[in-house]
Amino acid sequence: MTLRSLRRAVAVAAGVVALATLGFGCSSDPVPSVAHFLDRPTAVAFACAQPGADGGLEVVAPSACSAIPSRQVNEPEGPSLFGFALNSVRGEVAVFGGDGKLVDEEPSLPGFSFIPVGALAEDLETSNDGKDVYVTVGSSCDLARISVAEAALGSHASGAQGQVARIKLRSGGGELAARPADLAMLPAPLCLAATSATTTPSPRCAMLTLPGCGALGLVALETGDVLGAMSLDASVATDRGGALSCAAECGGTAVTGGSGGGVDPEGAPAPRTMAVVERAGGGVRVYVGLSNAEVVWAIDVGADGKLVAGSARRLVLAGARGVLKLRASGPVLMQGAPARFLYAVTRDGTVRVLRIDTLEEIECDTQVDPRVLTVQAQEARICTPVSLGLRRRASATGPGLRLPGGDLPRDVAFASVDNLLPQELAGLTAGRIAWSPIRLNGEFAFIAGSRARVYTVNLVDRDALSLHPGDIAATRAHQLRSGVAGQYDTDGTPVFRSQGVPRATLVVRIDDNGAELVADAKAPDLRKVLNADGLAVPHPAQRLPSEGGTLSVAEIEAERRATFPDLHELLSGDRWQFIFEGSLSAGVPRFGGNIRAPINDTGVLEDATAPFCAMGVQPGDILVLRGCAQPSDCAPGSTCTNNLGAPAGLPGLCFPGSDDDRKRLSAECADVMITGRRYQVREASATRLVFGTAAEPHPRHLLCTADTDCPGTIDPTTGLMRSFACESAPGPSGLRHCEAKCASSGECGSGFVCDLGRGRCTAGGLPRPGCFPELQRYEVRVGDALYASRAGGVAQHRVVSDASAGGQCVIDGSKSPLLQNRVPRNPPACGAGVEGPCLSGGAVRFENPSLHFDFTGMSGEIPTGYLMEVEIGGGFGSSGADLDSPLPFSMERAPDSFLYVVQSGDNGSGGRGVVQRIQPQNVSRDRNFIIR
Numbered sequence: 001m002t003l004r005s006l007r008r009a010v011a012v013a014a015g016v017v018a019l020a021t022l023g024f025g026c027s028s029d030p031v032p033s034v035a036h037f038l039d040r041p042t043a044v045a046f047a048c049a050q051p052g053a054d055g056g057l058e059v060v061a062p063s064a065c066s067a068i069p070s071r072q073v074n075e076p077e078g079p080s081l082f083g084f085a086l087n088s089v090r091g092e093v094a095v096f097g098g099d100g101k102l103v104d105e106e107p108s109l110p111g112f113s114f115i116p117v118g119a120l121a122e123d124l125e126t127s128n129d130g131k132d133v134y135v136t137v138g139s140s141c142d143l144a145r146i147s148v149a150e151a152a153l154g155s156h157a158s159g160a161q162g163q164v165a166r167i168k169l170r171s172g173g174g175e176l177a178a179r180p181a182d183l184a185m186l187p188a189p190l191c192l193a194a195t196s197a198t199t200t201p202s203p204r205c206a207m208l209t210l211p212g213c214g215a216l217g218l219v220a221l222e223t224g225d226v227l228g229a230m231s232l233d234a235s236v237a238t239d240r241g242g243a244l245s246c247a248a249e250c251g252g253t254a255v256t257g258g259s260g261g262g263v264d265p266e267g268a269p270a271p272r273t274m275a276v277v278e279r280a281g282g283g284v285r286v287y288v289g290l291s292n293a294e295v296v297w298a299i300d301v302g303a304d305g306k307l308v309a310g311s312a313r314r315l316v317l318a319g320a321r322g323v324l325k326l327r328a329s330g331p332v333l334m335q336g337a338p339a340r341f342l343y344a345v346t347r348d349g350t351v352r353v354l355r356i357d358t359l360e361e362i363e364c365d366t367q368v369d370p371r372v373l374t375v376q377a378q379e380a381r382i383c384t385p386v387s388l389g390l391r392r393r394a395s396a397t398g399p400g401l402r403l404p405g406g407d408l409p410r411d412v413a414f415a416s417v418d419n420l421l422p423q424e425l426a427g428l429t430a431g432r433i434a435w436s437p438i439r440l441n442g443e444f445a446f447i448a449g450s451r452a453r454v455y456t457v458n459l460v461d462r463d464a465l466s467l468h469p470g471d472i473a474a475t476r477a478h479q480l481r482s483g484v485a486g487q488y489d490t491d492g493t494p495v496f497r498s499q500g501v502p503r504a505t506l507v508v509r510i511d512d513n514g515a516e517l518v519a520d521a522k523a524p525d526l527r528k529v530l531n532a533d534g535l536a537v538p539h540p541a542q543r544l545p546s547e548g549g550t551l552s553v554a555e556i557e558a559e560r561r562a563t564f565p566d567l568h569e570l571l572s573g574d575r576w577q578f579i580f581e582g583s584l585s586a587g588v589p590r591f592g593g594n595i596r597a598p599i600n601d602t603g604v605l606e607d608a609t610a611p612f613c614a615m616g617v618q619p620g621d622i623l624v625l626r627g628c629a630q631p632s633d634c635a636p637g638s639t640c641t642n643n644l645g646a647p648a649g650l651p652g653l654c655f656p657g658s659d660d661d662r663k664r665l666s667a668e669c670a671d672v673m674i675t676g677r678r679y680q681v682r683e684a685s686a687t688r689l690v691f692g693t694a695a696e697p698h699p700r701h702l703l704c705t706a707d708t709d710c711p712g713t714i715d716p717t718t719g720l721m722r723s724f725a726c727e728s729a730p731g732p733s734g735l736r737h738c739e740a741k742c743a744s745s746g747e748c749g750s751g752f753v754c755d756l757g758r759g760r761c762t763a764g765g766l767p768r769p770g771c772f773p774e775l776q777r778y779e780v781r782v783g784d785a786l787y788a789s790r791a792g793g794v795a796q797h798r799v800v801s802d803a804s805a806g807g808q809c810v811i812d813g814s815k816s817p818l819l820q821n822r823v824p825r826n827p828p829a830c831g832a833g834v835e836g837p838c839l840s841g842g843a844v845r846f847e848n849p850s851l852h853f854d855f856t857g858m859s860g861e862i863p864t865g866y867l868m869e870v871e872i873g874g875g876f877g878s879s880g881a882d883l884d885s886p887l888p889f890s891m892e893r894a895p896d897s898f899l900y901v902v903q904s905g906d907n908g909s910g911g912r913g914v915v916q917r918i919q920p921q922n923v924s925r926d927r928n929f930i931i932r
Contacts, residue, residue: 037112037932038913040089040904045126045133046894047148050079057149059131062895065098081896082152084124084133085915085931088904091119093135095151096915098896100929103154115151117144117164123183127204127221134206134221136180141250143167143180143224169219171226171244178213178246184276186218186284186301194227194305195220205305207286211270213246216288216299218307228307234269234293237312269293275326275342277356285356287342289323296323296344296354298361315354315361319398322347327412328356332443332459334382334477341459341478343412343445350400351409351447353478355383362387366478367396370566373476381476393566394816394849395796401457401478404571404878407449411891413899414459415920416443438483438879439922446920448888448901456481456879456923483879483923484572524578524786524857524868569849570875575791576851578823580701580866581622582787584615589626589779595772602682602692603766605778610686613809616797616821617684617780620729623691625677625767626777627651635774641666643673647750650676654774669771671764676751678763680729680783686807689780696752696761698724698738700861701784703825710738717750727760735784735826786823786855788848791869796848797821820848825858881925885914898926
């Protein structure tokens with residue numbers, strides 16, 4: 001039955017049914033209802049109702065809506081799901097049906113009208129019996145109660161009979177003028193026990209957080225009386241009993257008795273979010289998260305409905321910086337026993353995970369390096385305690401779940417999905433079932449990210465268990481689930497397919513002329529992977545024509561781990577670039593370099609923005625002063641000037657003054673104006689580079705031990721033979737290079753000049769401030785190495801600024817050695833204690849969080865501009881669903897098993913916010929449903 005037909009069938013006009021006012025006070029100044037759509041919604045609650053025998057609307061238990069077929073809600077004469085969305089900006093509650101239609105609370109007005117509850121409304125929840133929805137209202141420091149039966153029929157008009165009921169908070173016999181924030185219902189038996197000694201015993205009570213008061217309160221919803229309370233700060237929990245005192249936040253008078261918290265909810269740590277968990281032995285445990293503090297409090301409510309004095313335990317989430325949301329899972333069958341988890345969305349941009357079914361709560365480390373897990377560590381599948389201190393993923397900054405691409409978590413929901421097709425049951429029993437990235441089967445968490453996407457997290461992936469029962473990495477809980485299509489044999493063995501197991505494909509190798517290198521070119525290549533024992537062995541599937549040049553195929557699980565250290569870092573569709581002397585600034589010149597006077601035959605460049613350590617600059621890298629290519633590259637009053645003797649296409653320099661001034665400077669600065677202005681970094685700090693001149697290398701960048709290793713070349717411009725000498729390169733590399741010899745600048749290549757003192761060609765004399773009178777465009781490149789980075793992005797590295805050493809750029813030994821952005825030509829030999837790239841069997845072994853390769857030919861010829869790209873296929877891509885509108889604020893799993901996502905961003909249709917829903921079975925957005 002649709003909402004419209006339901007309203008026609010029920011002969012109840014708007015405002016006819018009045019709310020009972022026993023124990024409630026009605027506002028004397030109702031907020032008028034206004035016609036509009038959603039406006040920055042922040043939360044949602046649900047109820048279930050059906051036509052009653054008396055012609056009215058009968059509210060039924062929420063479980064009655066669990067049997068509603070997908071996309072067939074509101075069946076004739078059957079139960080209907082109703083949602084209540086809280087509009088934060090206007091202080092209203094919008095009602096919608098499971099059929100995707102809004103309920104108009106004031107049909108006489110154009111558009112849709114909603115239920116006014118008051119400004120600063122923060123949370124809402126349905127009562128245990130499903131008959132009412134309660135809203136916390138900050139502007140009036142009270143609760144609003146909405147009748148589900150009236151609201152579902154559009155009977156909450158602005159007239160007196162249709163107003164919401166107001167529940168004023170009371171403590172110690174007086175009104176408590178403290179703003180409530182989060183609200184959570186307690187089970188009816190606990191409420192009856194808690195209120196048994198009062199004048200109004202009731203099955204309705206709730207926990208409330210009061211941030212401004214710094215307290216948690218247990219409140220009787222019939223009377224608003226505080227039955228018990230605790231003050232909570234970052235270090236101490238104090239039992240207040242039923243006499244809670246708070247500073248007035250709504251113009252009322254602060255009650256006496258007890259000690260008020262008096263904290264600032266916007267600055268100091270304050271209780272705001274919470275989760276209530278029913279305990280197996282009776283009673284509940286309330287978890288309360290503090291804003292602006294890395295603390296979660298665990299507080300027990302006994303079977304008598306009272307807060308258990310002395311039960312508060314302080315759980316520290318190190319580095320969390322504050323708790324934004326708390327969500328608790330139901331019992332999850334893991335390793336033959338039920339387990340429960342608490343997911344905390346924290347201010348460090350992660351989701352922290354705690355196991356809460358144990359005697360004491362345990363924080364789980366979701367970032368453990370998969371290679372340190374063993375088959376014997378069965379508990380690692382459930383929760384790897386942070387206290388074990390196991391090595392983490394190279395990119396991890398803490399133990400929390402981190403979303404891809406810097407997406408920020410906003411909320412979490414849980415779902416149990418039994419999604420096997422009948423014909424698959426036999427296959428599952430036999431341990432053979434095809435794993436699917438788009439169809440779920442098991443227990444999962446879902447995280448709404450700020451970039452309008454819902455991600456899937458494994459708790460128990462029953463498909464994966466049948467495929468890899470002994471693989472800890474594949475079956476471990478609290479990991480983002482991959483959504484990349486896989487292919488498997490009937491026995492669960494991975495099969496070589498276009499979108500199957502992880503693989504890397506060599507896309508192209510390019511020389512300095514832009515031509516693809518032939519297979520036998522004397523240049524770096526990828527030849528080997530490592531087997532399970534860590535030994536370098538030739539890989540038989542290096543270049544399989546049938547698979548488009550697949551480099552390595554993980555047909556054996558142990559080999560996959562060696563080839564691809566962490567599947568979660570191996571992003572499907574990624575392209576990794578290996579560029580000889582590639583740019584540390586992704587090929588984009590920086591602007592802001594200030595040239596200082598040379599010191600002891602070295603030049604100095606300063607940049608106040610302190611970019612150098614963040615870029616990963618190290619001694620031996622290359623500094624290129626780009627100069628100007630067009631007038632807009634210069635400051636007002638300066639002109640981009642070129643030297644007549646400079647090679648065609650070489651950028652000029654910015655000079656101020658008249659034409660005569662520029663001609664004079666052009667002559668005085670000829671040694672830098674006619675060259676490529678390429679220098680070698682000797683020292684690097686956060687804001688300062690000290691550099692020296694760089695020699696003209698052999699065109700093939702040859703390494704050498706003697707002059708005889710440096711063959712001459714024919715200059716294509718002059719046709720003359722050029723000679724080279726074997727020289728030790730400045731800097732820490734320890735390599736010897738073939739460098740061009742000269743007796744005059746005419747013997748050097750284009751863009752180089754002769755350093756007569758050394759008899760070597762250089763890429764420019766040391767720059768003087770007079771030649772560089774204003775801020776410079778510059779670029780830093782890795783020196784004598786392949787620069788490894790994701791295409792279009794900046795690579796990872798371990799270089800940091802050491803404040804104790806004057807900001808010098810140093811290697812941070814506490815970071816993972818997998819954080820590598822370069823493949824050097826002369827690494828140390830592989831062996832015990834060697835971290836990072838190393839030499840094994842004549843090949844350079846290279847690892848980063850995504851890939852593990854052996855590079856050959858690194859000591860041979862490397863053409864200028866050499867580029868190799870490796871494309872990732874069949875790697876990791878997060879399972880999830882994209883949303884229409886940005887800024888997800890909250891997410892709830894409704895009785896109909898859908899996940900409803902409340903989004904506060906502009907929806908593209910002139911509105912501000914939507915409610916959408918996700919079908920957990922295949923993690924897909926229901927395109928037939930959207931509330932605007």
